[in-house]
Amino acid sequence: MLLLQLELSNFRSFYGVTTVEFAGDPQKAVTVFHGENGAGKTNLLNAIYWCVTGEFTPRFQDTHLLINKAAAAEGTRETYVELRFLEGDLEYRARRTLARGNSVFDLWQVRGGNSQSVNGGERAMARFIAPSLVRWFFFDAEAIGALELSGSEQFRQDLRKTLGFELVDKLVRDLEAARNRRQREVSVQVNDKALKEIQDAIDNIEAVLPDQRAALLQFEQSIASTKERLVAVQKELSNLPKSSKLQERRAIIEKQREVLEGQKRVLERRAAQLCGESAPAIFLKEMASDFEKTLEIEEIQGKLPRPYSDQLVKEILDSRKCICGREVPSGSVEEVKIKELLTFASTGVLNQRVKEVQLVLRDIDRISGDFVQALGETRASIATCDQDVGDIESELEQISIALGAIDEDHISKLETEREGLIAKLQELSGQHAVIRNQIARNEAQIKDYQLRYEKSVGKAKVGAKLQKELGKIARLMKFVEARLTEHESRALRILTFELNQILEKYLAKHFHARIDSSTYAVNLLDVEGKSVGHSTGEGQVLKFAFISSVVALAAKKTVEKIDFLAEPTQAPLVLDAPLSALDPEYQGSVARNLAAQTNQLVLMLSSAGWSDSVSNALKPHIGREYVLISKLSGPRNNKPIKKMKIWGRTYDLNEYSSQRDESSVEKVQ
């Protein structure tokens, strides 16, 4: 299958009809869709997935809401996804339509521009790519963490299907069933009680084994989907701000703010007190200031204290003789004038009082100055308090914004779901182990009964024809199983070889991969042969390398025309946001490997996955390139416009005040 074009009509975030074309040139077979979260990358992947299978990737949510919301509001009741592709040399159009709740699939073969309907479209499509394998080719790499290369039965079967062994596995089973029927015919023919009992036992076990095997797969699928959901929930939780920590911090700084506000209140009271106390001082200081000036003037003018004392005046009056020698007669004008001098004459007491007044004035000046200083200091402390409270309030605001971004109910719901998923996993794992043991026991018993049957049947007189048919089936089974083992061993050898080539080329460390031939478990080993966890950066590279190797191997088998027993699968590899899950040091090498190993590669990348190393690795291979733009009808306000630079040109990845909420596709120039 080679994808040519995808057409969406009112599918999810895509309003109206959206058409994109895929790169198909063998030398430039990579198509890249750039877009941030919510821009529609996963919708695109699921459009293809749904069109091909009628189903969705496990992480795809609200699968009942396929019709674009804006279109639905306008009355549209239909959505479709149409995929044009080449299968071999033939061109097809596959369209899946959802109209009024009913899903319809149509397939047309395109000849000379005319479309001719293909009968049994779903069946034909399933032959192009088996529905059970779609998840390997149309891969939601955001969930790569949940991909387990653990060798579960489901993993083994998926891999066998991808490598083309599914059909031969079915043939082996049918040959076993055919043999059992012939053996029953023998039991009836020879009428041997022992043979009949053995065959009854085999038939009884064979009757329950398919259900047990189906149950085992069901448990594995449930375990896989539960693990996948658990990974998604844990990732969502880890991406959310830690509300408990934020709340703890908020409680601490709110307490600090409370203390500071208390201190501020004390300081404000002190300031008010200082203001109250300093007011008379300042008033007195103003008055005293004038008074001091008067005193100073008087002093300068020599009027204060007076240059003569009361003692001197009294002595003049008593001696009736002035200090200049003139007589001062009693009752004379001179005596009256000299007596008047007594009014203003300085005395010791007066001099003392003047001194005291001057000291009081200086005290008033000092005290009022102290008030100003104390008030200044208090006001500075209040300002410091205000600043600290301001800082706290700023942090509280940030916490409030962060907490506001958290949907408390959502977190609580996720936590509950997480606990439920863990409990469910434990239960499923227990049930899985029980059923696996039952299957192993039953398979061993069948082998045992079969040996006993073959031993017993040798003594019985079986008709020649029946004996011949039994012998033919036995020879065929032996032959097919032997050939299958050979091919399986080769396929795993090539896969291991390819994986190790990638790892040797791209990993800084000398790790190598080993695939267990019985369980298909893929192990990453260090130089000492010790197992390296899949959750490491190298483990993630291994997963990408493994997927691309499997897809590449399945495709190359066709081209190489190796005589495998069954037809392999050849399909494009479509990966949603694959590179952001990797350590940056490996992104470029993985991108290069994906491009090199696949016949057609469709990548959906966020800006986080578009590093220089990735763009350089993909540049020679890109044939088509698009930007998914997230358009929102609401106002921009303070929200940022995310930009992305692609080949020197900057693209806006989101727009506001649009006519409606929608994803739009712009071709990269």
Add this chain to the structure above:
Amino acid sequence: MPRKGSKDLGSELRDAAAELQEEEQNSYVPGSRKLEVVAKKLLLLERDLNIPGAGVSDSARVQRIMESIENEDF
């Protein structure tokens, strides 16, 4: 569509193909070749009977396989 991919893997695949051919030519006795022809016929039948939506029951499929084997002489 022309093949892409690493040359080394291509060599590995070609080696595997050559290995298989050699095994087929050297190891298989005429009886085995006949077995291979029958096995391939049965695989094609199996594929046709397993097409999704073909509506062939497990029992009917096994019956068809048995009939097909019965019609072959090996």
